[in-house]
Amino acid sequence: MNWITNFVRPKIRALVQADTPDDLWVKSPATGQMIFKKDLEKNMWVCPYSGHHMRISARKRLETLFDDGEFATVELPKTPVDPLKFKDLKRYVDRVKDADAKNEDKEAIIVAHGSMGGSPVVIAAFNFSYMGGSMGTAVGEGLLTAAKLAVVQQAPLLVIPASGGARMQQGILSLMQMPRSIIAVDMVKEAGLPYVVLLTDPTTGGVSASFAMLGDLQIAEPGAMIGFAGKRVIEETIREQLPEGFQTAEYLLEHGMLDMVVHRHEMRDTLIRVFGLLMHKDPAAPVVPLVEKKAEAPAVEEPVKSEAPEGLPID
Incomplete structure (x- = not known):
C-alpha cells in the first residue's frame, strides 16, 4: 500500500x-x-x-397532453383511509404511508383540467407508482369528480387508466367502485359529451372490467398490456398455450377491442383532432341547399312524311 x-x-x-x-x-x-x-x-x-x-407518472403524462404543459388539479373528496382495518403481511395503513412518502400525489388518481388545442378538457389520470394504480374508494370519488367537472365545463372527459385492478385491501368497498365508475361514465354520456379512454400499460382487473372499456373511442399506446387476469393465470386455468402477443394493444386492435393504437409522440395531436370532431358536430362549411330542376316536357317529334317510290302515285 x-x-x-x-x-x-x-x-x-x-x-x-x-x-x-x-x-x-x-x-x-x-x-x-x-x-x-x-x-x-x-x-x-x-x-x-x-x-x-x-411507464410514466400521471403528472408527466398530463404535461405532454395539455397546452404548454399547464393544468390545474382538483382536490378530491376525503375518504376513510382504512375502513376495514386490514392487515396481511403488513398493515394497510403502513402501505398507504409508504406510498405517500414515495409519491407527490397522495392517491392513485389525479383529476386535472386545462386546454388542449385551445379547447377545455378534463383528464383523470392514474398513477401506477402509487400502489399499482389500484382502484379504491378515493379513485371512485375521483372518477365521479371528473365526470361532474366535465359536465359543468361542457368539456370532453379523457380517462387514462394504468392499474392492476381493484384495491383488495378495501374488500367489497373497492369492488363497489366498479358500478360507481359506470355512473360517472353515464353522467358524461347523458350530457352529450365525449368520453374517451387512453389505455396504458397495464390496464387490468376491475378497471378493465368497468369504465376502461366503455369509451366512445378506445385508444391505446403501443405494447400496452390490457386484459382482466394475467396470462399465466389464464393458461393455468384453461390449460392451453395462449397466442403470441396475447393481451397487447396490437392484439386487441386486430380483434376489434380497440379503435386505435397511437404512438406517444402523436397522442396529443390525435386527441385534439378527435375532440374537435366529437365536440363540433356542425359542418365546417355552409350547407348549400339542393335546387330541384324542373322537369322539362318531352320533345314532340314531327311526323315523318313518307315518300312514294318513283313512278307510284301518292294518295
Missing part, C-alpha cells in the same frame, strides 16, 4: 461520485440497453432503439 492507494484514489473516487448523479442512465426494459436519461426524457420516455413505451 502506498500514498496513491491510501490518499489519492479515495479523493478522486469521492470527487467523481459527488458530481455524478445516481440516475444518469436508465435501462430499457425491452432491450436491456442503457439510455442517457436526458435523451429519454426528450423522447417522452420512449426507447429510441425499440420504440418501447416506458
Whole structure:
C-alpha cells in the first residue's frame, strides 16, 4: 500500500461520485440497453432503439397532453383511509404511508383540467407508482369528480387508466367502485359529451372490467398490456398455450377491442383532432341547399312524311 492507494484514489473516487448523479442512465426494459436519461426524457420516455413505451407518472403524462404543459388539479373528496382495518403481511395503513412518502400525489388518481388545442378538457389520470394504480374508494370519488367537472365545463372527459385492478385491501368497498365508475361514465354520456379512454400499460382487473372499456373511442399506446387476469393465470386455468402477443394493444386492435393504437409522440395531436370532431358536430362549411330542376316536357317529334317510290302515285 502506498500514498496513491491510501490518499489519492479515495479523493478522486469521492470527487467523481459527488458530481455524478445516481440516475444518469436508465435501462430499457425491452432491450436491456442503457439510455442517457436526458435523451429519454426528450423522447417522452420512449426507447429510441425499440420504440418501447416506458411507464410514466400521471403528472408527466398530463404535461405532454395539455397546452404548454399547464393544468390545474382538483382536490378530491376525503375518504376513510382504512375502513376495514386490514392487515396481511403488513398493515394497510403502513402501505398507504409508504406510498405517500414515495409519491407527490397522495392517491392513485389525479383529476386535472386545462386546454388542449385551445379547447377545455378534463383528464383523470392514474398513477401506477402509487400502489399499482389500484382502484379504491378515493379513485371512485375521483372518477365521479371528473365526470361532474366535465359536465359543468361542457368539456370532453379523457380517462387514462394504468392499474392492476381493484384495491383488495378495501374488500367489497373497492369492488363497489366498479358500478360507481359506470355512473360517472353515464353522467358524461347523458350530457352529450365525449368520453374517451387512453389505455396504458397495464390496464387490468376491475378497471378493465368497468369504465376502461366503455369509451366512445378506445385508444391505446403501443405494447400496452390490457386484459382482466394475467396470462399465466389464464393458461393455468384453461390449460392451453395462449397466442403470441396475447393481451397487447396490437392484439386487441386486430380483434376489434380497440379503435386505435397511437404512438406517444402523436397522442396529443390525435386527441385534439378527435375532440374537435366529437365536440363540433356542425359542418365546417355552409350547407348549400339542393335546387330541384324542373322537369322539362318531352320533345314532340314531327311526323315523318313518307315518300312514294318513283313512278307510284301518292294518295
